[in-house]
Amino acid sequence: MIYLSKFPFKTQKTAPKVSDNSSTSILLQAWFIRQTMAWVYTYTTLWLRVLEKIKNIVREEMDNYSCFETLMPALSPRELWDTTGRWDSIDVMFHVPAANNKEYWLNSTHEEIVTPLLQEFIKSYKDLPVCVYQIQNKFRNEKRAKSWLLRWREFVMKDAYSFHYSDEEFINYYEWMKQVYLNVFSRLWLAKDTFIALADWWTFTDKYSHEFQVRLPIWEDVIFYDPVSKIAYNKEVAPSKVAKANITENVILERQDIEAHWVIWVEALAKTLWVPADKSTKTMMFEVDGRFVVASVRWDYEINTLKLQKMLWAKSIRLASEEMVKEKTWSEIGYAWIYNLPEWIELYIDDSVEWLTNFETGTNKTWFHSINVNFGRDLPFPDRFYDFKEAKVGDKNPETGAVYEVFKASEVGNIFPLETKFSSAFWLTYLDQNNKSKTPLMWCYGIGVSRLMWVVAEYFLDEAWIAWPENLSPFTHYVIIMWDENIDKINKISNILNTNSNDIIIDDRNVWFGQKISDAELIWVPNIVIISPKTLEKWWYEIKKRWQKESELVEFSF
């Protein structure tokens, strides 16, 4: 039971303007949070209670599925990260210099800690599958905190790690874990807008990671959802096919090579050469694992280098240098294009270019562009076309032909197939049924607990308040006391209301009734209880449920 008169609490009359989200304004106005530095907030009791309620939902669902809570350290020694080579390869991590010339990692993830830890336990196939999780503060050395709450420098994560003896055993396990996640989002009232999106996780696998994405108009991730197959993709990996067939002209026109000084960008070309949007191509040159690779899409698409890299199973991909372009294509950057390219060059053409006729490309000759280029005549028809374009609104899923629904969303959970990446690095093995030494498969499962809290706030944002679901509001009952004395009289109020006393806030402040009511509404406590001398005389109290228009009078029952 919290007595508001003793609580450092001062709602603001109006919502302050912040560069963050609109829910942040309300949270500031209603004294859920206070700002400590840019993008870093202190949680007051109100916000902390929402966090604890969400934590407990996550905890209950994980425990029910026999994944066991544990607590690993926040700092870990450099040696563990050198073992997997991640010390230098992940750049958003805090490296903490420490006494005695030691270096610690302020953990953002715990694969390097959990793997050696479980080594003590996993000896036999009988010990598998096994799962541990923790709910903990994690840290990321963000360059900018980007949009307001997406990636903060410190945040609360639930991270779980499971170990398995076979893919089959895992698949079974995974289906259950997916259900655990869906239970969590359903208990947070987010189920109808939660999508499981396929996403990338590591170049050297054809497996996707799974992201749990909550549809929200303001967020960072873009989801391509196929309403036929019911499969959602993160934009970064969405396969795509142009929706509208390209206009194929029956008349094949004569090719023209046009001299146009300093006209390199597609927009300029379109203007100068009168080439329409869907009759031009965009070509980029890459250095892929040291090889020179040329890739081309229709001009109104972008090349998705991640899709291209995965298509080529490449370790590294970067734009080719000016020198390399000149050496390989005998042309200047800006004019190196698919037409006139030496035939031994490794060339990939996206299927967005497939049906183009009389189209434009660079000529591989400084200052020159060609229009009315055609496959078969001016350059050979490729054996096949590929898909490495960045998917766009209007695109289809090549597998089902269905047009994607495209929307913004926030990633609140994910599941990664770690396979044996970490178990091999730490030489974690077990004995199988034939007494042979095997390396267990690992999976990891994250839920961004603090992010989820902000997503809930934004999701339930109404005009003037956040309309919390009843199980997430910081309190169930807001009791307004209408006189100063004899609070003792109602000290057994939690018995009277038949509620956990922790969930009751008592507004005994020396302020006007109107202020009390408007604060109760701003915090959005589902039950507002009013006890006045008048009602108390008859041993009644007044209760107004947040979703009802009228309040009721109820007799006290002891």
Next chain:
Amino acid sequence: MIYLSKFPFKTQKTAPKVSDNSSTSILLQAWFIRQTMAWVYTYTTLWLRVLEKIKNIVREEMDNYSCFETLMPALSPRELWDTTGRWDSIDVMFHVPAANNKEYWLNSTHEEIVTPLLQEFIKSYKDLPVCVYQIQNKFRNEKRAKSWLLRWREFVMKDAYSFHYSDEEFINYYEWMKQVYLNVFSRLWLAKDTFIALADWWTFTDKYSHEFQVRLPIWEDVIFYDPVSKIAYNKEVAPSKVAKANITENVILERQDIEAHWVIWVEALAKTLWVPADKSTKTMMFEVDGRFVVASVRWDYEINTLKLQKMLWAKSIRLASEEMVKEKTWSEIGYAWIYNLPEWIELYIDDSVEWLTNFETGTNKTWFHSINVNFGRDLPFPDRFYDFKEAKVGDKNPETGAVYEVFKASEVGNIFPLETKFSSAFWLTYLDQNNKSKTPLMWCYGIGVSRLMWVVAEYFLDEAWIAWPENLSPFTHYVIIMWDENIDKINKISNILNTNSNDIIIDDRNVWFGQKISDAELIWVPNIVIISPKTLEKWWYEIKKRWQKESELVEFSF
């Protein structure tokens, strides 16, 4: 309800030998903790449950006293610490280099965060007193982790901060807070060995900080407890008087100046010059705020520089350099002593020297020591004697004359009078009843939650296990299932046992009964419930309470 068959859990047959405490061995053996790096442990579910139970006790007591839980960030910007000058002055802190040339402090304490935070709330005397607390991971860049658990690099703290308008108002408040603390230690069954010890906190105050110390033979702090006044002191500040009067000889002997090359240390002097322990003096030269200060104690005492510094209200104190000693005393270090000292030198003599006759001192002449030195004849009787010796076993409290009880203890809580140190640095002010701007007084209150957990373990350490108090054991019921199938039958076991299902562990492992019983005893769960086909047939179960010799048969009641 935890099913042990799915739990990564393997007790060890014997307690492993560790350089830590004996309770650590048991905790490792019983799978409460696993080691991640030197002095850093991962908590398994068992240990985490003890931690949560302790946290909840702390939380309930703080909440009851209307101190409000909040959560401040773990990282804070350098600017806040520059404001109070603590960025450079505290050397056990982690300074974290971050993106964009920023520097963060990985917080070990939160005065610099809470003060500006409360600035938004504290406007008028009506807003005071006010208190906020948090339970959070804290960090310290320890050079060595010293004895095993005293100061770890990361640990859980409850830190509270209160703001007040007057000393009187605070004193009232403080008495309550002391009670909150004593309630916590009493609910942890530590009350009878918890002492409130006075300790230092800041040079520029005559106020003590209060430490809550639990008497434990293996710990770091040394407590001087006066059984008459019931006041306890941390060794660092204990006032002291030698217990036995020094032997005063009636015959004043002739002084002798003896040449003794390279005999500087007191032990060597005693041997060479045949001077007994209590007839020699120890003199040290200091540079105190730039001044040259000489201080002397009886040879078997040490000088407590903290007591000396506080006595002199000095900002800094350090040993004087060789050059300074030579310049001021005209003597070499090692021979500069109280006898023959130029009379303008600032000299302080501890009261342990007061009654000495015919004693030994250096002669302030290289190679020379003097014996049979006497006040009044060889050097002037000082106006007064001081107390800056390090207290020893056998010493008395000068105020009451009572001989101290001296014992080792672990500091589990503390209360610091911050006065206006932080509120002035951040220009935090409020309007008093006369509308005048005032600076509020601040106090802070710590409880080392994770340390407390280890203290409890050590305190209740028995021969082969930790005999947890019933409310702290990770579970209340350990249910041993004696057959493989039909676990569903007893799925309502929490109803049957009339207990929160969270507090039940079910041992359904495929291991011998003896193993199950011995694990239940090792973890020390207060109620061991045995369900076998034989008892189940009659709808009975067997329960053995940890403190009873015999088990009972109880009928199931639904």
